[in-house]
Amino acid sequence: MMEPVSLPAIPRLALCGGTHGNELSGVYLVREWQRKKAEKEVESVDVVTVIANPRAVQQCRRYIEQDLNRCFTSAILSIPVSDETPYEIVRAQELATLLGPRGSDGAVDLICDLHNTTANMGLCLITNSDCDWIALHIYKHVQTKMSSMPVRLLSLNLTPDESYYLASVGKHDVSIEIGPQPHGLVRADILSSMKEGVQLILEWIRLFNSGTEFEGGVVEVYTHVKNIDYPRDPETQDLTAIIHPQLQDRDFCLLSPGDPLFLSFSGETVVYKGEEPLYPIFVNESAYYEKGTALVLTRMKKVEIPPLRVKKSGEGE
Amino acid sequence: MMEPVSLPAIPRLALCGGTHGNELSGVYLVREWQRKKAEKEVESVDVVTVIANPRAVQQCRRYIEQDLNRCFTSAILSIPVSDETPYEIVRAQELATLLGPRGSDGAVDLICDLHNTTANMGLCLITNSDCDWIALHIYKHVQTKMSSMPVRLLSLNLTPDESYYLASVGKHDVSIEIGPQPHGLVRADILSSMKEGVQLILEWIRLFNSGTEFEGGVVEVYTHVKNIDYPRDPETQDLTAIIHPQLQDRDFCLLSPGDPLFLSFSGETVVYKGEEPLYPIFVNESAYYEKGTALVLTRMKKVEIPPLRVKKSGEGE
Numbered sequence: 001m002m003e004p005v006s007l008p009a010i011p012r013l014a015l016c017g018g019t020h021g022n023e024l025s026g027v028y029l030v031r032e033w034q035r036k037k038a039e040k041e042v043e044s045v046d047v048v049t050v051i052a053n054p055r056a057v058q059q060c061r062r063y064i065e066q067d068l069n070r071c072f073t074s075a076i077l078s079i080p081v082s083d084e085t086p087y088e089i090v091r092a093q094e095l096a097t098l099l100g101p102r103g104s105d106g107a108v109d110l111i112c113d114l115h116n117t118t119a120n121m122g123l124c125l126i127t128n129s130d131c132d133w134i135a136l137h138i139y140k141h142v143q144t145k146m147s148s149m150p151v152r153l154l155s156l157n158l159t160p161d162e163s164y165y166l167a168s169v170g171k172h173d174v175s176i177e178i179g180p181q182p183h184g185l186v187r188a189d190i191l192s193s194m195k196e197g198v199q200l201i202l203e204w205i206r207l208f209n210s211g212t213e214f215e216g217g218v219v220e221v222y223t224h225v226k227n228i229d230y231p232r233d234p235e236t237q238d239l240t241a242i243i244h245p246q247l248q249d250r251d252f253c254l255l256s257p258g259d260p261l262f263l264s265f266s267g268e269t270v271v272y273k274g275e276e277p278l279y280p281i282f283v284n285e286s287a288y289y290e291k292g293t294a295l296v297l298t299r300m301k302k303v304e305i306p307p308l309r310v311k312k313s314g315e316g317e
Numbered sequence: 318m319m320e321p322v323s324l325p326a327i328p329r330l331a332l333c334g335g336t337h338g339n340e341l342s343g344v345y346l347v348r349e350w351q352r353k354k355a356e357k358e359v360e361s362v363d364v365v366t367v368i369a370n371p372r373a374v375q376q377c378r379r380y381i382e383q384d385l386n387r388c389f390t391s392a393i394l395s396i397p398v399s400d401e402t403p404y405e406i407v408r409a410q411e412l413a414t415l416l417g418p419r420g421s422d423g424a425v426d427l428i429c430d431l432h433n434t435t436a437n438m439g440l441c442l443i444t445n446s447d448c449d450w451i452a453l454h455i456y457k458h459v460q461t462k463m464s465s466m467p468v469r470l471l472s473l474n475l476t477p478d479e480s481y482y483l484a485s486v487g488k489h490d491v492s493i494e495i496g497p498q499p500h501g502l503v504r505a506d507i508l509s510s511m512k513e514g515v516q517l518i519l520e521w522i523r524l525f526n527s528g529t530e531f532e533g534g535v536v537e538v539y540t541h542v543k544n545i546d547y548p549r550d551p552e553t554q555d556l557t558a559i560i561h562p563q564l565q566d567r568d569f570c571l572l573s574p575g576d577p578l579f580l581s582f583s584g585e586t587v588v589y590k591g592e593e594p595l596y597p598i599f600v601n602e603s604a605y606y607e608k609g610t611a612l613v614l615t616r617m618k619k620v621e622i623p624p625l626r627v628k629k630s631g632e633g634e
Contacts, residue, residue, distance in 0.1 A: 031582075182498075184435075188561060238348070242508070
């Protein structure tokens with residue numbers, strides 16, 4: 001049994017949508033939140049709502065010049081801005097100031113950035129650290145309470161400087177990646193599950209802030225191992241094979257050496273030749289064709305999390 | 318029983334993909350065909366292969382400046398070209414010359430244009446006329462033989478001048494619309510079904526050209542009635558409701574007055590208020606959000622088709 005831990009309250013949550021302008025569940029959920037706020041349906045937690053890439057949302061494209069959710073590394077955030085600076089770099093710097101700066105006392109306590117995927121990933125929470133007890137307790141809560149789809153957590157384990165994604169500028173980050181949903185449309189079932197996920201995150205924060213003590217336990221965390229590209233023609237870079245029908249839609253199902261990975265256009269099966277069984281995610285995500293990623297392989301590990309409660313005012317470190 | 322009909326052979330088929338640059342099944346199927354041709358795997362039918370919008374394919378977007386598959390009206394095809402003419406208008410005029418001109422002796426005998434939809438439409442053949450016996454016999458053949466998904470036929474019934482789509486420049490047109498598949502990716506199962514559909518069309522043409530007499534019969538044809546838009550905010554034009562979860566994925570399932578149509582963001586159900594039960598198609602097609610179309614309503618009718626065989630050389634009209 002781990003020793004109980006106490007951590008500062010989470011007074012402020014940033015709920016972000018439209019970081020990718022064609023991932024519409026988050027766009028519509030954030031707009032709904034903004035409407036509710038206008039109607040004075042106030043939450044006890046201070047929820048800041050942000051449409052992260054409004055130009056891309058307006059054009060219903062992932063991005064205008066470059067992928068905003070890869071622009072939050074310390075290197076890109078410190079590029080001097082000129083008239084030629086790509087829109088997304090300018091916007092990333094604005095957002096990093098608004099919601100961060102990363103590592104500062106003024107940073108938002110928790111950022112939840114809302115994404116869709118064409119892959120059959122259910123509700124996948126994404127956080128950086130697999131020893132951020134706030135994120136892991138939120139995961140445990142959402143996974144236990146969620147009724148409409150399976151819930152997993154992916155941890156990225158990046159250093160602060162190399163953290164490339166919007167939510168990394170907050171003190172804590174728990175983003176939602178939900179699918180399958182084609183980009184550029186809204187499905188009522190997926191929107192409803194995303195809403196349920198956000199409500200459960202807020203429920204946990206309210207309980208935590210008001211002094212509830214959460215039991216420890218063990219959670220399953222998926223960690224990034226490597227990205228696998230499609231087989232391509234060495235000259236043209238065109239795909240020569242696609243995701244094998246036996247792998248399609250099987251995100252988070254163990255892939256063992258010898259299992260089918262790709263099916264070539266001439267009908268041959270390409271098998272997984274790794275030495276270790278791993279869990280594929282983002283299988284056939286349309287936005288990753290241009291990134292050279294057909295799927296992402298992850299390892300699953302069990303993480304013991306300690307009992308957790310809020311640090312009372314005056315309580316020492 | 319209808320009298321037998323004889324019609325000229327179909328020596329030349331145009332197989333087009335990438336008319337919408339992010340509908341990838343057709344792009345990859347046409348490329349495979351081109352590879353096979355290069356390897357001298359020759360068909361007895363002359364198959365012309367075309368990537369219709371190569372710039373859009375290269376950028377994996379539906380179109381560059383405007384929807385190519387709305388550019389084939391007589392009015393647009395006769396616009397004088399200048400340096401400012403949108404790319405797709407220039408390209409439409411090139412294609413209309415290459416595969417048409419519409420109504421001329423030189424036009425390709427049959428055009429099959431390959432499309433994807435995010436809607437759950439299975440394999441939907443699209444043709445202009447519901448009294449084109451070539452198209453309707455091909456439909457009967459594909460519907461009878463297709464093993465992997467349901468097959469229907471939509472007829473548009475446009476005049477030649479107002480026919481806006483690529484395949485309309487051929488002597489006959491039978492296009493394939495297949496889904497559900499998100500745009501910008503290839504699913505092996507959908508590609509395989511599209512390939513099966515194309516092979517069945519070719520099989521029918523070979524049988525027809527070689528003198529097989531086809532029995533008459535009755536086929537179910539869906540005809541366009543009207544497009545329905547999403548409920549929108551009158552000021553901002555933003556959606557105020559989305560496809561109801563009970564309608565989602567139910568393309569070609571009869572929609573009766575009083576059935577749920579939309580679910581508003583505030584949770585209210587908007588029902589179908591038409592007087593006549595109709596068949597919805599293109600339900601939640603992502604490319605139609607910008608066109609103001611949430612779904613298309615169609616009427617189903619039974620069409621009797623005559624026995625058909627090829628016209629022998631020297632046979633009169």
